[in-house]
Amino acid sequence: MTERYLIPSVVHACEVFRLLASRDRGMTMQELEASLNLPRTTVFRLLRTLVSEEMLEKRGKVYFSGANLMQLGLQIIHSDRMQQMAIPHIQRLALRTGHTAHLAVPNHGKALIVEVFDSPNPLMVSKRPGVEAQMHCSSTGKVFLAFLYYDNLELLLSEHPMEKHTPFTITNMQDLKKELNRVRALGYAVDEREYNENVRCVAVPVRNSLGTVVASVGITAPAAVFPKSAVPKVAEMVKEAARGIYKDAYQLDRVSSS
Template sequence: MERYLIPGVVHACDLIRMLAKHDKGMTSQQIEIALALPRTTVFRLLRTLCAQQMIEKREKKYFCGADLMNIGLQIINSDRMHQIAIPHIQRLALKTGHTAHLAVPHHGTALIVEVFDSPHPLKVASRPGMRALMHCSSTGKVFLAFLYYDNLDLMFESKELEKLTSKTISDIPSLRKELQGVMALGYAVDDQEYNMDVRCVAAPVRDNRGVVVAAVGITAPATSFSKSQIPAMAAQVKEAACAIYKDTYQLAAEQRIKVG
């Protein structure tokens, strides 16, 4: 049976398992020594796994990546977080008067998984199943800032930052500056960058380990969501994201008690 194994895949699995045990990360040299592999082999493995977002590089160390964590989360928790988020997303739409949505990172895009429409006749929103470009959507910027910031060059090395409107950020240096603001404020804004006359705000949703696994946001026409309202709306979005985290953490704690 073992003669059918692909060495490269075996090495990749070994590497991932090893990183999963080192929450402080490992350098490429440490990985070479631990796996007893040539430097060129380790370089190709790291490059490939980073490109597939199975692992990520932060400064000089490598860690398990967001996609790998999301896969594990999906297997272990199914759609638990999604179900927990639904009432909070609905409440956010009612409180703000704007359409609210939940998104998760998916193969380099922000995948919309839940939408609650604005209670007002004037509605602007994506539908569940839509994949939004990361560099110009509020949910996408959340993921770029909190999950992929150290791998921006790798993520966009083979594709341009598509300019959808006159306000779309279309170069990496400007995007980095924008994402630094996202990390400082704790929320991201799409100010008519994806669609003209549409504004969006999103905040990160963390799981019980503190890892960003989703983003919650609101979308509205610029005529009913002025620029001056962004801080107040962002506060409500962050409050909803925090409530989802608290419920997720509490449920995880209750399950640990039951298992114990």
């Protein structure tokens, strides 16, 4: 396609998306201006428009990919190799535990549910694919806070305040850090009836072949049938599922690179 058919503003927006996709810590307006080699007023208007459309998210002076952009990418996430490899492990986890199993990915301040396999139990207590969960009171979210965002908790939670959902919800930084240190020590996180007073959840990190946490796998169940005493045993089953996903990912990466 010849350049005369291209729309410059759309091209620049795509360049912004590509730049931010390569920077986990986001970029400031000054950094984007230098990378794009565009006038400051043009960059300012472009960023304001993308933030308004929620294609970008601004935290302080730093820009990140936004919620709507992530939602548009959900279809791609559904075809993602990691997710496809995770599906049989999630299904087995649900059957072994008797509880609903799910896979989630970090979505700039929230946990995005991308796969769910329902429990044989007819009581539906799990969120559906495409739904986002707050991080401070969900087991999957705590996994990401503990292993991905621990060093930037204040910044992240200033943009996503800790809302109180039940009497058990953690709503202050001191208690949250104590909880996240426990997550890091045990290797799994628990939603101890913090999002829904009648629901208990457990989740563990899923790592890629580089050891980076890229997802979280977990189970959700009514507290009445999933007592607190059963958490350690169930957590080991969830860890086994996460190890299976990692093993498949590592083997596939090794075959692809050979």
